[in-house]
Amino acid sequence: MGPNHPSVSNRLRILISIYEKQGRHDLAEPLLLRDQEIQKHNFGPQSLEVAQNYAALLNFYLGLGKRQHAEQILHQALDIYDTHFPDHPNRGLCLDNLAAIYVNTKRYADAEPLYQLAIRILEKAHGPHDAILAPTMTNLAAVYTNMGRKREAEVLHRRIISIRRGTAGPHDSLTADSLNNLGLFFLRDGRLDAAEPLFQEAHSIHLRSQGPESQSVAFLLINLATVTRRRGRPAQAEPLHLRAIAILDKHHDRSHPHLILAYKGYAACLHEQKRPAEAAAVLRLLQQPSPQNV
Numbered sequence: 001m002g003p004n005h006p007s008v009s010n011r012l013r014i015l016i017s018i019y020e021k022q023g024r025h026d027l028a029e030p031l032l033l034r035d036q037e038i039q040k041h042n043f044g045p046q047s048l049e050v051a052q053n054y055a056a057l058l059n060f061y062l063g064l065g066k067r068q069h070a071e072q073i074l075h076q077a078l079d080i081y082d083t084h085f086p087d088h089p090n091r092g093l094c095l096d097n098l099a100a101i102y103v104n105t106k107r108y109a110d111a112e113p114l115y116q117l118a119i120r121i122l123e124k125a126h127g128p129h130d131a132i133l134a135p136t137m138t139n140l141a142a143v144y145t146n147m148g149r150k151r152e153a154e155v156l157h158r159r160i161i162s163i164r165r166g167t168a169g170p171h172d173s174l175t176a177d178s179l180n181n182l183g184l185f186f187l188r189d190g191r192l193d194a195a196e197p198l199f200q201e202a203h204s205i206h207l208r209s210q211g212p213e214s215q216s217v218a219f220l221l222i223n224l225a226t227v228t229r230r231r232g233r234p235a236q237a238e239p240l241h242l243r244a245i246a247i248l249d250k251h252h253d254r255s256h257p258h259l260i261l262a263y264k265g266y267a268a269c270l271h272e273q274k275r276p277a278e279a280a281a282v283l284r285l286l287q288q289p290s291p292q293n294v
Contacts, residue, residue: 004041025064032057051080052090058097067101074098089132092121096136108143115140131167134160134174138181150189157182173216176205183223192231199224218247222262229265234272241266254286
């Protein structure tokens with residue numbers, strides 16, 4: 001059969017999966033590298049199969065937080081795609097992953113052209129309205145926001161909503177998430193009147209699609225409460241924060257960032273209604289265990 005027979009590769013992958021489930025990453029890594037060498041031997045070092053097989057190594061290193069290793073893998077895969085398969089959609093996905101590594105180290109100027117090229121490749125492969133575009137567009141919108149290019153970010157957010165409505169439908173949770181993202185963009189920009197209806201619509205979608213006890217509903221309640229309070233309506237924001245707290249307290253310890261945000265928002269509502277003693281009591285609750293941990 002020989003050491004490079006495809007069946008050897010199949011068995012290596014089974015063993016790799018076992019080691020990864022056991023957390024024995026030191027044993028999985030050399031097998032992943034061996035599998036990649038088998039692919040090079042069988043298909044050629046510049047083949048599409050080898051380029052695609054780099055995904056296993058990429059996911060392995062990303063899962064371990066080894067971003068330098070992951071970046072090296074992406075460059076090796078992109079060397080093949082750039083030279084031999086420039087229009088392949090997997091090239092776009094590799095570019096997206098590499099850009100994400102740059103964003104993690106705040107290299108926004110390096111990430112931007114990668115996201116832009118990835119979008120062009122994916123548009124060419126799938127068309128301008130395909131759902132596969134939305135994640136990369138969302139990432140690029142975040143880069144534009146961090147670079148202070150608000151108008152370009154807003155245009156992308158609106159395009160993502162259009163794509164989600166056309167592919168997932170107007171009542172899907174993915175559409176709600178894209179509405180929430182634009183709402184957060186407006187909230188951070190101080191455009192409260194524009195943010196509020198987006199949060200309301202996203203909340204309504206999640207309420208119908210995921211139910212009233214969903215954490216997604218709780219997150220939207222926090223956002224809606226925040227914009228309501230900042231628009232000068234703390235009494236209306238108060239029950240929204242309370243409802244979010246009631247949901248999240250069932251799932252998380254009070255050290256969870258969303259719970260902290262909800263409690264602090266609730267306390268702010270009380271302060272703005274001239275109820276400082278109640279606000280202080282709410283903040284003290286953050287030092288106590290959540291009900292599910294009692």
